Amino acid sequence: MAAVWHGEHGNPRRRPSSNGDIGGCGSVRRVDPGIKTGVIAILLPAAKKRPRTFLAMLGHLGLFGLFVIAVVDGFPVPTFGGPDILTAILSARHGEPWYIYAAVATAGSLLGAFLTFRLARQAGVTYLQNKFGTGRAPTILKMFERWGTGSLAATTAIPFPLPTSVFFAAAGASNYSTQKFLIVVGLCRALRYSLIAILASRYGGHFMRVIRHPTQYWGWLLLFAFIMAAMVATGIVVNRSMRATASSSAA
Secondary structure (H helix, E strand, O other): OOOEEEOOOOOEEEOOOOOOEEOOOOOOEEOOHHHHHHHHHHHHHHHHHOOOOHHHHHHHHOHHHHHHHHHHHOOOOOOOOHHHHHHHHHHHHOOOOHHHHHHHHHHHHHHHHHHHHHHHHHHOHHHHHHHHOOOOHHHHHHHHHHHOHHHHHHHHHOOOOOOOHHHHHHHHHOOOOHHHHHHHHHHHHHHHHHHHHHHHHHHOHHHHHHHHOHHHHHHHHHHHHHHHHHHHHHHHHHHHHHHHHHHHHHO
């Protein structure tokens, strides 16, 4: 029972108790603590589970979200390494074997790259001018004509801080072989996403910290870039040697 005290005019008043009674003259209302607890229990998990970013939303979609962001990455749209990060996140969860995530990311990336390639093949230099600027289009084409497969393989396999779609479009606007384009992009993307998925699946949180905060681990990233560049350079040298051998045999 709540204590009774007297106000300044001597009128008895009911003192509010600590169990939720709301005192005062007249009826007494009690707030059920269970109601408050139930509301909090319902609202807090929903707030915690609500995705805060577009990438987080795709992460909740799993393989489908990974496929979507990989397709978008093939277009002249900034994804800020979305397929790499999402592949690492999903692989670290161990929901599926690592090669499933690598295969889905590769398939989506190859589809997006091919769509950009086809759009540039149909529109020609106009596509490059509309997407990357009139002044940059000739420079992009000259760069691709000079380096060809090497530039395509390097930018596809190594996460350079520039849009890979530039070289997809340059390949489409030039006379680059469609079959060769699909083979180079498919193999390099498969190598890239497989390596990311394996490392994330094996090392989990450590690898995720590298992906999310790359500037803190620039030494390891440089080593990774050097290894990938060496592999791409080896492929280019082998390809040129095979061409030279074929040309000499034909002569």
